[in-house]
Amino acid sequence: xxxxxxxxxxxxxxxxxGTLVRTPLIHSEALSERVGRPLYLKLENLQQTGxxxxxxVLTKIATLSAAERARGLVTISAGxxxxxxxxxxxxxxxACTVVMPAxxxxxxxxxxxxxxxxxxxxxxxxxxxxxxxxxxxxxxYCYVPxxxxxxxxxxxxxxxxxxxEDLPEVAAIIVPVGGGGLLAGIAVAxxxxxxxxxxxxxxxxxxxxxxxxxxAGHAIHLDRxxxxxxxxxxxxxxxxxxxxxxxxxxxxxxxxxxxILAAIPxxxxxxxxxPEPAAAAGLALLxxxxxxxxxxxxxxxxxxxxxxxxxxxxAYLTP
Numbered sequence: 001x002x003x004x005x006x007x008x009x010x011x012x013x014x015x016x017x018g019t020l021v022r023t024p025l026i027h028s029e030a031l032s033e034r035v036g037r038p039l040y041l042k043l044e045n046l047q048q049t050g051x052x053x054x055x056x057v058l059t060k061i062a063t064l065s066a067a068e069r070a071r072g073l074v075t076i077s078a079g080x081x082x083x084x085x086x087x088x089x090x091x092x093x094x095a096c097t098v099v100m101p102a103x104x105x106x107x108x109x110x111x112x113x114x115x116x117x118x119x120x121x122x123x124x125x126x127x128x129x130x131x132x133x134x135x136x137x138x139x140x141y142c143y144v145p146x147x148x149x150x151x152x153x154x155x156x157x158x159x160x161x162x163x164x165e166d167l168p169e170v171a172a173i174i175v176p177v178g179g180g181g182l183l184a185g186i187a188v189a190x191x192x193x194x195x196x197x198x199x200x201x202x203x204x205x206x207x208x209x210x211x212x213x214x215x216a217g218h219a220i221h222l223d224r225x226x227x228x229x230x231x232x233x234x235x236x237x238x239x240x241x242x243x244x245x246x247x248x249x250x251x252x253x254x255x256x257x258x259x260i261l262a263a264i265p266x267x268x269x270x271x272x273x274x275p276e277p278a279a280a281a282g283l284a285l286l287x288x289x290x291x292x293x294x295x296x297x298x299x300x301x302x303x304x305x306x307x308x309x310x311x312x313x314x315a316y317l318t319p
Contacts, residue, residue, distance in 0.1 A: 001240060002150045006192035009157035009185060012059040016155060020054055021047050023159075025166040025300065030270035035286045038298035040170075041271060042163055045279060045306030049111070051231070052159055052182055052304055053084035053146075059155030060144055061088055069094045074141035076100070076128045078230045079108025080305050081146040086115035097141060099132040101125045105230060107309040125225055126235045147181030148238025157185025163300055164190050170197055171297025174282035176304045177201040177210050177252055179234040180241030186302070187248035198294050201245065201252035202285040204229050204260065209237040210245060210252050218242070228257040231278030231305055251292055259284040264316045267303070276308040277316070 023043045032039040044052040061069075072095035075085050082098040089096035096117040100109060104121075113119050122131045136143050145152055159182065163173060173190060175183040180201070187199040203211055206227035213219045219242040225233045245252065260277050263284040267273045282301035285291050293299060308316075 001243060004150050004153045004188055004244060008154040009161060009189045012154040013158045013161060015062050016055060016058040019058060022162060023047055025163060028271040040167060040298060040300045041273060042300055042302045045275060045303050049083040049087045050305055050307040051080035052156060053080045054088060055158050056152035056155035057084040057088045060149060060151040061092055063151050068142040072141045073144050074132060074136050075144045075146060076132045077146050078233055079104050080231055080307060082112040083115060085144055086112045086117035090116040097135060099128055101128060105309050108307055125233060147179030148240050153181045153185045156182045157189040160186035160189030164193060167298060169298060170300050171294045172198040172200060173300045174200050174202055174285055175302045176232055176278050176281045177203040178232040179238045180210050180245050183249060184241040184244035188244060191248050198250045200250050202255055202281045203252055204232050205254045205256045207233045209234055213237040213242045214252060229260055229278040229281055231276055253285055253290055255281055255284040255288060259288055261316055263287055273303055274306050275303050276305050279303045279305050
């Protein structure tokens with residue numbers, strides 16, 4: 001199996017650095033008081049297309065040959081990877097098809113189409129990949145994975161490079177987990193340089209693919225996923241992302257939907273950050289008291305995206 005190294009992640013930053021936003025790392029005094037230690041937020045909700053996903057997509061597209069690009073691109077996504085790939089494909093002049101769950105947020109579907117992608121809505125998240133593979137076989141598309149790919153993971157790892165440069169004294173980083181690409185990339189980037197940093201994944205109880213994979217000793221597929229955090233509702237853990245998480249990550253811990261939703265209003269009211277539910281999972285873990293942090297030192301929570309429909313956001317903020 002291929003792997004991902006610090007050198008790969010540094011090379012990815014060279015590839016994409018001139019195109020993307022170096023997102024801010026902000027300190028929240030109010031949230032720090034709530035959790036009892038210095039707390040920083042890495043604002044990937046301010047990245048192009050509203051999430052961290054373009055980092056990996058641009059890195060991957062840069063590796064494709066002219067022949068692969070000419071075939072057109074295809075992927076599966078609940079929304080953030082879909083938008084990122086559609087945006088990057090349009091910039092590269094490449095056709096793009098995305099298989100999305102039919103219950104994906106309307107805004108994410110609309111944005112993906114607005115970026116120029118062909119969207120296929122599929123009724124079952126568990127069989128999304130099979131539908132995507134059928135489209136690939138029929139049309140000859142080039143598949144761009146949402147997380148389980150060395151280039152994708154290397155691109156996502158650039159988030160970790162930025163965190164360590166902006167806050168060298170960081171003691172722990174909490175990262176939301178869907179398929180595990182972001183967590184794997186950040187862990188390799190950070191712990192290759194400072195093994196003492198505790199990189200912790202947080203996963204919804206209703207989509208525990210990485211936790212179950214770690215327990216089983218191999219990457220698993222889920223029979224069912226159900227969580228308010230659509231961005232973390234991957235029906236399987238990636239083989240490569242699982243292997244890297246097993247090697248580099250301190251722990252992957254659960255939160256439930258009620259805890260995720262309870263973390264959204266404090267982010268909006270106290271930090272002026274608008275997260276989608278997936279991006280609130282890290283703060284939810286801190287509020288739960290289950291984060292298993294080091295005894296001292298600042299903590300970074302990755303705010304992975306901000307693509308939330310306004311009616312849904314209003315409902316999340318209403319007591």
